[in-house]
Amino acid sequence: MQKKQAKLTPQDIKRYNGYIWKTIIGCLIFVVLLITLTAFGALGPLPGFQYIENPKSNLASQIISSDKQVLGTYYIQNRSPVTYKDLSPNVVNALVATEDSRFYEHSGIDFQRIPSIILHNLLGSQQGGSTITQQLAKNLFNGGGSHNFFVRITQKLKEQIIAVRLERHYTKEEILTMYLNTVDFGAYNTFGIKSAARTYFNTTPDKLTPDQAALLIGMLNAPGIYSPINHPNRALGRRNLVLDRMKKENYLSAGQLEEFKAKPLGLDFTRIDHNEGLAQYFRAVLKKEIVKIMADKSIAKPDGTPYDLDRDGLKIYTTIDATMQGYAEQAQREYMRTLQAQFNDHWHGHSLWKEIPTFKGLIDTGMRRSDRWRELKSDGKSDDEIRENFNTPDTLNLFTWHGNIDTVMKPVDSIVYCKLLLRNSLMSMDPTTGYIKAWVGGINFEHFKYDQVKDGSRQVGSTAKPFTYSVAIDEAYSPCLQVDNVPDTNYTVTPAWCPRSGKDETHAGMLTLTQALAFSQNWITAHIMKEVTPLPVVELIKKMGVNSPNLQPYPSICIGSFDATVFDMTGAYSVFANHGVWTQPTFLLRIEDKNGNVLYTNHTRVKQAMNEQTAYVMTHMLKGVVDIPGATGGRLRWKYHFTNPIGGKTGTTQNNSDGWFIGITPQLVTGVWTGCEDRAIHFRTERLGEGANTALPIFALYMKQVYANPALGVKMNVDFAPPKNGVSISLDCDQYNQQTKDTKEVDKKLEF
Template sequence: MSTYISSVKKVFRNKWIKWIVIVSSLILLFLIGLYVSIYLGLFGKVPTVDDISSIKQEQATQLLDKDQTLIGKYYIYDRQPIAYTDLPKHLIDALVATEDSRFYEHDGIDNISLMRVFVKSLILRDKTAGGGSTITLQLAKNLYGRKHYAIFSMLINKFKESIVAKRIESVYSKEEIITLYLNTVPFSDNTYGIESASLKFFNKSVNDISINEAATLVGTLKANTYYNPRVYTERSRNRRNVVLKQMVNYGYLSKDSLDYYSKQEQRLDYRSFNHDLGIAPYFRAEVKKQLESILDTLKTPDGEKYDLYKDGLIVHTTLDFKMQQLAEMAMKEHMSKLQTDFEKSYGNDSPWNKNSKLLESAISKLAKVKYYKEKGWSQTQIKDSLQLKRPIDVFSWRGDTIKNLSTIDSLKHYLKFLNTGMLSIEPTTGAVRAYVGGIDYRYFKYDHISQSERQVGSTFKPFVYTAAIDNNLSPCTYFSLNKVTYTDYDNWTPTNSGSGEEDPYINYTLENALSNSVNTISVKVLEEIGIPKVLEQVKTLGISKTLPNEPSLALGVAEISLKDLTGAYASYLNKGKSVKPYYITKIEDKFGNVIATFEPEISKEEAYSAYTRQVLLEMMKSTVNKGTARRLRSTYGLENEIAGKTGTTQDNKDGWFVGLTPNLVTITWVGNDNHAIGFKSTSLGQGSNSALPIFAKFYQKLNKDTDFNSITKAQFEKPSEQVLSDLDCEPTKRDGFIKRLFKKKNKKKSFH
């Protein structure tokens, strides 16, 4: 024994050994002191067991379509929690094999690996020490984040996480820890949680992902930007194969399976839930506005306000995901071609390049110009700033690109684009099934359904005829085509579209006049029944805004929103009752409790008689079968039961089409956002050419999908014998010789 003691003393007489022991002891005391001080909260509060037991994570609000399909989310962090029972076994196996092979054996800390990190961080001062992280330690970091400290930052954070990890293990089972981890871990593209990642990269819920898809997502955890499967396909594939090898190493996958899976291509079905991208962005933006107002009126069980971006609400909407997809496809197919024709028609004489007054007016409305003026900049300084070129993202139907443009160049570029609005609703409820507010939400935020009001042109005429029929004007009443100059309205002379001189001695029935959109007769019908009755009729259809009290009302000079117009037209399919288009059916909290429900807003009274409704439907069927919308049959080959109305405004500024089928009302509008820019010619800008094709292409796609048979194969109700009898007359009648002898071709009179 004395020999052993003597040997020990001899060793410690060596100054190097002595210093190593002293330094090691000091380091150990430092580490113990640091750990205790962190434990006591000297470096900030460490979450307690109670805190950990009541973990509350921010969750994205989910937006669902009428069939529970996810169409979008509102979030700060894109997180969508899921239960352990929904996690496939191969996903859990891939995670454990790659991130923490001894997960089921330790109590949250892998002491050997952690000590290695401490030594590398403290002694070697290696900022990239890494390693040592168990799934539980990573969960602690995911839940509570890290803080920056002046010195020993990595060490302090690691100690904190080790304390939290121990407490997590004392509160939760291994299954619960796996679930919490996968619900909080960050994946590529700013996505939090496995369910959100699975939906984004593979367009499927996590319980449906394959082994390869699971390995791909787990592989991104090492570095979610570096291994982003959308951006770095090959890099992600190689990392996926590493995960598969780890699964083989730890017995979760056979070697034969490895060969099979590792040779498969990396296939994504990417769906972005970015607020500006994805399906129905205009719809999602409008719903968000409504939700913000609705949530202001609701309280949580704790008396707090709901947070749209953090509380994981579930919003059930009326939208039909598949129908929306078809609507957007139809819009893009037509608008891309129409834009080419539009630019070609102007050639080198386009108003966005040649009209200096138009350009100056557009420049003066720019927010940055107003800002510069407020700052006291001179006109020269402002002009110089607007001419400064810089690389910017530019929209094009041929594909987005980056161009070196000045503000003025950019303004000219965007001035030329035609825009659109399209709304489809269920006529009996107003439930919105498809909603296209513009051509591309990223570059054109203005919503042409809910925000825009444009002149509605000839789509207003059915309201005039409705008032006339409902006030006992016979459908077979004949009106002359001849022009009339109204002396009490600045000698205003309404004319009909098209070229050539019309025969003033020809008379049309109301059906023939409406189906061919005859302007001169529409004004005469308005005169016959009086403006007040038409204004009252329109008000009963849910259009409450003040409309022009003048004869041009018959030609659609009134500016009405597409949304209100659609709700009014629904009355022809809903027993004379207008509806208010609506978007949300109910809202649930994250636990599935219903916190708000919404019912359709339907007019309580019929705006006109059943007889009038049937007559107008027959007239609008004629518009499709032999009138201004006949190309639905001849060009697009649609055989559906359709009633409709085209519309074109003065100077070809706006093109409209109203399409009515028994179970769906669809209205499309096309025009330029700048009211000063119209189509070069009526042949290009008329509603039957600019707006109708979107409806036509939309229905062509609906017809190919049997899921929409209830819409595409629906039949209109059979009109009564009285209606058929009253419409049974010759569409035209020519004046007799005596009447022609005394009839003036261009009559002058006052409007009464």
């Protein structure tokens, strides 16, 4: 027999209601107390007013070219900020519709969603409950959400207080912009809407269409789960859900909804990292230079802490022209692919181990300098164990001129492969301003990070000859002076010195100085060095900006026995094209902080290195290197069909280890070097290894593209301007010869 339930009396109901109200009021008091304690920092510090006015986030520093292109960024997080006017309305609409439909109505906390927030957190979910302003507070000030329930409740309270403060200090547009600048879009460290637009669609935030915006906004809840690269079907479904919400909030019509939902993802994925994009070598050199400048000049933030290039969103303005940089890199790719094939064919069937005595030592050194050796050494492996590892096949990623490849081979064989790769570098500058327009420091930054423009010194070969002739011209030697091309041993030094000159490269008989330079004749150059002596030549070279530790006053420097960088040599040749004035090669213009305040402005150094008339005569002689039939630079005319005023000098070092060409025009001076990593590895014949074959073609391909683009302002019909006071030295050798016939004793320094 069931027991009867007792009826609740009015007193019981009243008592229970009292309990309920006391519980509710107690909870409210507890929440208010918690909020009050949080607001006063009892549960942990909150950002102050100044911090909210200047919220910290990891902003990528941008490297900006002279034609206003972003060459690349330095970053911990690949994030570049935008302003509200840079945002497409589609992005804003997709964000508001999906994340916070009442965004424009609340003041940081949407009280209508409080039950939802509590429910989400009780269920262990940290998504869907917060307003956009609260999410921004979390991103900027509160770090990642904790998995501990009680800690997360404290964090939520802080986010609400910070959100209210953000709403008081910023407009809705500013909050939306800040939020879109902070969020994570997944792939390859992509943060912020600007980086996301470029990474996934190769566009800018202001050009995002509704379907593109919906895809990106849809990723925000879980960039990994909704990645269009790794999970395209999930991403498509999520994108369409965002489009549905945009329709629900009246941002899209029914017709537009169906149109955009029917579209494929339409990705134009562009991987962005430090090894991608234009001018990778230049960007690496630039970063080291900026760090040095900041330290040397004590440039710091208002609070005294140093600037961080990877986090502080600096804007770095450079002289590099993105278009010309692209042309230079394209010219390198195009010709080096051909030249490497020549090199491989040239060595096919020959044993490097037998024909290069030092080859075994070079490979051993290459192993010891490799990352693999260092890693194995740090793991405690012995040298014998490491060598065994190098002789064990492994899967390796190799650079080729047809793209990177994964292959199985012995690591030691990969060292051999890399040693046989020809390297190349190029620098192009405006001789008047000193502004460097293009910088190609190597063949592939991902695999070979050593910069060959500014950091790599190589023997300069015959590109040094114009320095000796410049001293002679300055001492009143005529470019038309004829010298018998025979050995002239210099007995003023010990031991006596005379350079060699191969049978095939020697032009016998009497040659003018202009012809001797054009044909790159060693004996006549050595004769002129004997006449002018080495010390004035060394002094001139240094005035022209070449800083080389092995540049000593020895006769052999006339044929380029010293080492120098492409950076210094290109800057030196700019003196010829710039009326004898050396203008410091410059690649950095100024640095600004994220707010546009100028932190540093570069001032280019300028000095008169050479007599203006001497410089002009040298441009005439360097044009002879291109114009005189049979001259070393002649293929610019007969093969590449240049018709404009252009000069230059080829350079080939002993055993064809280095090939150079430095070309001059009135508006551009460009230096190119080619060679293997080790000088012992090289072409075995001068026909293939000379600078005219290894370096000049890259200059030609680059300049052809430059001249073909009128927007660059580099004109073909411009010649080198003569000195303002005229030229007293005769450049017409017929006139010179006629006048010397009437002179009983011809003064070798005769000038007109």
